[in-house]
Amino acid sequence: MSPGDYVVHVEHGIGRFSGTVRGVKLTPAPVLSPVIWRDDREYLAIEYANDDKLYVPLEHLDRVAPYIAPMDRPPSLTRLGTQEWRRAKARAERSTMEMASELLALYAARELAEGHSFVPDAQWQSELEESFPFEETPDQRRTIEEVKADMESPKPMDRLVCGDVGYGKTEIALRAAFKAVMDGKQVAVLVPTTVLAQQHYATFSQRLSAFPTRVEVLSRFRTPQEQRSVVDRLADGQVDICIGTHRLIQRDVRFKELGLVIVDEEQRFGVAHKERLKRMRSEVDVLTLTATPIPRSLHMALAGVRDMSTMETPPEERLPIKTYVSEMSDALIREAILREIDRQGQVYFLHNRVYNIDYMARHLSRLVPEARVGVGHGQMNEGELEDVMVEFAEGKLDVLVCTTIIESGLDIPNVNTLIINRADTLGLSQLYQLCGGAWAGARGGRTAT
Numbered sequence: 001m002s003p004g005d006y007v008v009h010v011e012h013g014i015g016r017f018s019g020t021v022r023g024v025k026l027t028p029a030p031v032l033s034p035v036i037w038r039d040d041r042e043y044l045a046i047e048y049a050n051d052d053k054l055y056v057p058l059e060h061l062d063r064v065a066p067y068i069a070p071m072d073r074p075p076s077l078t079r080l081g082t083q084e085w086r087r088a089k090a091r092a093e094r095s096t097m098e099m100a101s102e103l104l105a106l107y108a109a110r111e112l113a114e115g116h117s118f119v120p121d122a123q124w125q126s127e128l129e130e131s132f133p134f135e136e137t138p139d140q141r142r143t144i145e146e147v148k149a150d151m152e153s154p155k156p157m158d159r160l161v162c163g164d165v166g167y168g169k170t171e172i173a174l175r176a177a178f179k180a181v182m183d184g185k186q187v188a189v190l191v192p193t194t195v196l197a198q199q200h201y202a203t204f205s206q207r208l209s210a211f212p213t214r215v216e217v218l219s220r221f222r223t224p225q226e227q228r229s230v231v232d233r234l235a236d237g238q239v240d241i242c243i244g245t246h247r248l249i250q251r252d253v254r255f256k257e258l259g260l261v262i263v264d265e266e267q268r269f270g271v272a273h274k275e276r277l278k279r280m281r282s283e284v285d286v287l288t289l290t291a292t293p294i295p296r297s298l299h300m301a302l303a304g305v306r307d308m309s310t311m312e313t314p315p316e317e318r319l320p321i322k323t324y325v326s327e328m329s330d331a332l333i334r335e336a337i338l339r340e341i342d343r344q345g346q347v348y349f350l351h352n353r354v355y356n357i358d359y360m361a362r363h364l365s366r367l368v369p370e371a372r373v374g375v376g377h378g379q380m381n382e383g384e385l386e387d388v389m390v391e392f393a394e395g396k397l398d399v400l401v402c403t404t405i406i407e408s409g410l411d412i413p414n415v416n417t418l419i420i421n422r423a424d425t426l427g428l429s430q431l432y433q434l435c436g437g438a439w440a441g442a443r444g445g446r447t448a449t
Helices: 058-063 084-112 123-130 138-152 169-182 194-207 224-235 271-280 295-302 330-342 354-367 382-393 428-436
Strands: 006-009 013-026 037-047 053-057 064-066 158-163 186-190 215-218 241-244 258-264 285-290 307-311 322-324 346-351 373-376 399-402 415-421 446-448
Touching: 013 053, 013 084, 037 058, 053 058, 058 064, 123 169, 138 158, 138 169, 138 285, 138 307, 158 169, 169 186, 169 194, 169 258, 169 285, 194 215, 194 241, 194 382, 215 224, 330 346, 330 354, 330 415, 346 354, 354 373, 354 399, 373 382, 415 428
Parallel strands: 158 285, 158 307, 186 241, 186 258, 215 241, 258 285, 322 446, 346 399, 346 415, 373 399, 415 446
Antiparallel strands: 006 013, 006 064, 013 037, 037 053
16 A cells, blocks of 8 residues: 555544654543653555544554455545444445346246257358467367357356466457357447457458457547447447447347357456346346456356356467566666667556656656657547557557556557566555566566566
8 A cells, every 4th residue: 555545444434644653653532641651563544534533553453455446436434433434334245246146047047048049050051160370278169069069058157267378368259259250140249448449350350250240349549429420330230249348238238149248358348247248138148258267257257157168278489478676767767678678579667646647758758869769658638648548559669658548458469568566566466467467488588567
């Protein structure tokens, strides 16, 4: 935790961590003692509403946790000495129980439901798979066969595919989507970011260009008019595969013949987001892809509620990633960037603080004037962000100073070096995802944190 971070005390609610203090003055109740005495223990100082402060001894650190929420909007601080936090916890418990009941009913219905049995592979399916420019790994081949067997079964598929970044999960999703389309069904591909949606759209469009398959993308990169057009054509059955962010599961989106839902990077979505897609059709097949499964999904797979495929074999051209942990050093940063530029590669510089990301980009431009530096983060204008990402993908930029928007498995093979500023502020799952993206085939990848 850093000063200024929001935290949650299990008994007192949401506050703002302001640092640690020692020697807190304690004033007992007058009836006990009129003397003010000093405690030399170390405390966490937490600010609450109305400028109230709570001091938590370090031995009670287990009662304090970082505040985590899906939105960037800062939370309201709890008022100490009121029932506000107790009521909030009660509401959350009721909501959790309601969702658990809904999930239980949903999965019970899926077990009893007769799903759609997809037809065996047609000639076009074989042609698509033969056009894959790489040799499938043994795990890839096994996973593809497991997915196809699920789809051809009358029971609705609910399969979790776990594989490291770069192990070929996207190709499995693409083949499953094409199999569904060949049987007259529509496919929804849910991804966590607009940038990843655009990348998948480009990949699917290119791989399926030789076949009569209509692929669309639905995200904030599209104008409102374009979004309405896609939504209307989905409802009319004129779109076969729709790739989208959270926009894809809003209430105005309707599919004429939805047969398969693919959820990429499932750990980036809330339970309600994913289950809303399933409720569109109780018999829909669901394929979930991840490199870092959330505990809930992993537990359900291990318990037999969901089927799971694991991909542990790296592609032949993949080399191990070299990871270095070091103090912040301009000399080290310059050396790492120049080494990558010298081998015609590119660099991600992750600076996960939007408020001064432009300052960091200017600093890098002065530090390494030989490099072409760009900036990309989620709060940028949609068109501006898209332009920057396209420039970087086309090799017109050497260094992209960015936030964790690159976390979701972006496939730019020329990126061989990732430099993370303040890696201690990121979670283990985030670091795993990020470091997995800096491999770039035969040249090998480097990560500096």
